[in-house]
Amino acid sequence: MAKKSVWSDNRFWQRSATWVTGFASILLIWLTFDTSAQIAMGNDQDLKDGVTKRVPGPTVINYKITYEMDAKRGHEVPVIGEKEKFFGRDDYSEEEAGALLHLGKLGSQAKNCMDCHTLLGNGAYYAPDLTKSWLDPAWGPDGAMQALTGKNTKEEAIAEFLQHPDQYPTHARMMPDLGITAEEAKGLVAFLKHMSSIDTNGFPRNFGRMQGAVNGK
Numbered sequence: 001m002a003k004k005s006v007w008s009d010n011r012f013w014q015r016s017a018t019w020v021t022g023f024a025s026i027l028l029i030w031l032t033f034d035t036s037a038q039i040a041m042g043n044d045q046d047l048k049d050g051v052t053k054r055v056p057g058p059t060v061i062n063y064k065i066t067y068e069m070d071a072k073r074g075h076e077v078p079v080i081g082e083k084e085k086f087f088g089r090d091d092y093s094e095e096e097a098g099a100l101l102h103l104g105k106l107g108s109q110a111k112n113c114m115d116c117h118t119l120l121g122n123g124a125y126y127a128p129d130l131t132k133s134w135l136d137p138a139w140g141p142d143g144a145m146q147a148l149t150g151k152n153t154k155e156e157a158i159a160e161f162l163q164h165p166d167q168y169p170t171h172a173r174m175m176p177d178l179g180i181t182a183e184e185a186k187g188l189v190a191f192l193k194h195m196s197s198i199d200t201n202g203f204p205r206n207f208g209r210m211q212g213a214v215n216g217k
């Protein structure tokens with residue numbers, strides 16, 4: 001009888017397929033649990049205790065968020081600092097902050113921000129990436145966008161812009177007026193602030209070295 005090569009043996013391929021499928025399934029299950037633990041949202045107590053969570057709890061809006069270079073990881077990471085007023089308050093409860101974020105999230109879906117912008121990797125690149133837009137220096141105390149809106153805080157400046165983007169044109173593309181109300185704008189800004197506090201492994205790349213993501217800077 002002629003010796004059959006292992007490569008043409010059906011059983012060899014069947015067994016390989018079974019092992020590879022089995023191994024891949026176990027790996028995927030393990031990765032799913034590992035990821036779920038990593039992205040589970042923190043809470044107010046974590047923030048009070050200074051426990052770093054990849055996705056901080058909603059009350060992160062009561063704190064100052066900065067973006068600092070982490071030499072070991074080779075990219076910027078959000079750093080949660082001292083208390084900071086957000087629309088005049090720094091004592092939002094977990095429920096209040098959660099309700100604001102919920103309002104913002106619904107608003108972002110209703111007005112389809114992703115049609116033009118990218119949020120956490122999803123969306124379009126017609127307009128600036130919004131993942132870290134809260135940290136865009138253009139909205140800070142010395143930023144061109146804050147000056148343009150005539151407001152004295154970052155949150156008020158962004159909220160004003162969101163309600164009347166066509167009144168603050170830069171030389172870049174213009175954001176259309178989407179009929180966003182003052183209440184919706186407040187929720188959207190809370191949503192943007194919370195999103196900026198999420199540790200996204202440096203995504204989007206090079207944001208920290210940009211000269212203000214918006215062209216008004």
Ligand code: HEC
Pocket residue numbers: 107108111112113114115116117126127128129130133136138139158162168169170171172173174175176178188213214215216
């Ligand atoms: C039809 C496209 C479009 C839609 C939809 C849209 N935007 Fe914009 N947005 C733009 C453009 C274009 C700019 C840049 C404006 C400029 O540079 O003058 C912009 C700028 C911004 C900025 C400033 C970005 C930065 O990095 O400083 C924010 C914040 C923003 N948009 C939020 C939103 C939110 C929140 C929504 C959804 C509720 C939304 N946008 C929906 C087009 C859009």
